[in-house]
């Protein structure tokens with residue numbers, strides 16, 4: 014499981030709350046449910062056999078109903094909670110074994126957290142709150158002030174530095190919490206339902222801003238939510254927890270297309286409204302389409318200039334003939350001059366503009382290239398990427414929530 018790109022690896026994590034948790038661990042791990050453990054021992058089995066891997070620079074969402082163990086899990090990642098059993102490895106280091114001073118360094122430099130209820134110091138100004146983590150690790154002077162200002166600007170709170178938290182709205186207070194975490198400039202950001210206290214409009218705005226921010230500052234993010242639209246919008250992958258266990262991990266479109274059980278189905282039940290949306294309604298215009306008579310060098314140049322990693326190809330009449338990724342083109346060019354038509358993939362996922370989104374979800378999920386939308390004469394009308402589909406799902410879901 015520990016590929017080179019894994020940032021965080023959890024192996025066989027268990028958490029039991031109670032006076033002497035280890036005493037019931039054997040019994041709990043013999044296969045009893047959370048409910049059975051509670052009835053027989055009075056102990057709470059909050060996390061059961063959780064194994065997962067978070068990749069570098071992804072947004073990994075943990076979703077589940079209240080009490081399913083999300084906070085317990087995320088707090089094991091910075092050891093605000095010690096797991097009863099199991100390993101948490103971050104950048105290859107087992108953090109469960111860390112001594113106090115190592116842990117302190119690790120929390121100051123490697124990992125920061127944004128809490129649901131903001132967790133601000135009420136009597137300190139915005140800038141003091143943002144500077145808090147930096148001050149704790151002994152940073153002072155001009156350099157610290159610059160980092161603080163930069164973080165405050167990033168979250169759009171310039172001009173509010175001297176204000177106290179109670180003078181700010183909920184959304185602004187949450188920005189302060191986010192700025193504090195950003196100022197620490199750690200590789201990993203843990204976010205436990207950071208936007209739950211915000212009203213829906215502000216919440217959506219914060220999500221958009223957060224995604225934009227994330228494009229500029231690369232970080233590995235673990236994000237807890239119980240809100241499906243939020244999970245679909247933000248997550249590169251989603252883990253779904255139920256009664257302390259992970260019941261499914263997958264890309265958002267996989268979770269929607271193939272829910273692992275009834276619990277997951279219940280979460281995604283409104284998404285079948287996708288039936289009413291068509292591929293033609295959400296398709297996008299491809300940034301680049303290549304003529305298959307081009308030579309491979311021209312193709313590479315076109316794709317590079319337009320910053321795309323994959324392109325469809327057409328014949329001289331404009332009919333779809335294939336697809337090629339930038340990597341495939343570069344590999345081919347290394348072997349020598351070639352005409353695109355001779356090196357493209359001819360087997361490509363296609364759909365018609367009137368297919369339902371529900372019908373194409375699996376096609377999109379299973380393909381490493383966008384799905385081509387073509388008419389009955391094989392003319393390329395548009396393309397649907399995973400991102401396109403996710404945005405549509407998120408919009409449909411958000412709409413169904415406001416209308417219900």
Ligand SMILES: Nc1ncnc2c1ncn2[C@@H]1O[C@H](COP(=O)(O)OP(=O)(O)OP(=O)(O)O)[C@@H](O)[C@H]1O
Nearest residue numbers: 030057059077078079080081082083084085086239
């Ligand atoms: N300190 C504690 N002592 C005893 N039981 C606890 C403690 N903290 C959490 N629990 C229990 O552990 C289980 C998991 O709780 P956790 O807070 O991790 O859930 P959650 O998914 O974050 O829920 P929410 O969405 O409400 O925040 C719950 O049954 C909860 O009652």
Ligand SMILES: [Mg+2]
Nearest residue numbers: 083084085205
């Ligand atoms: Mg919680």
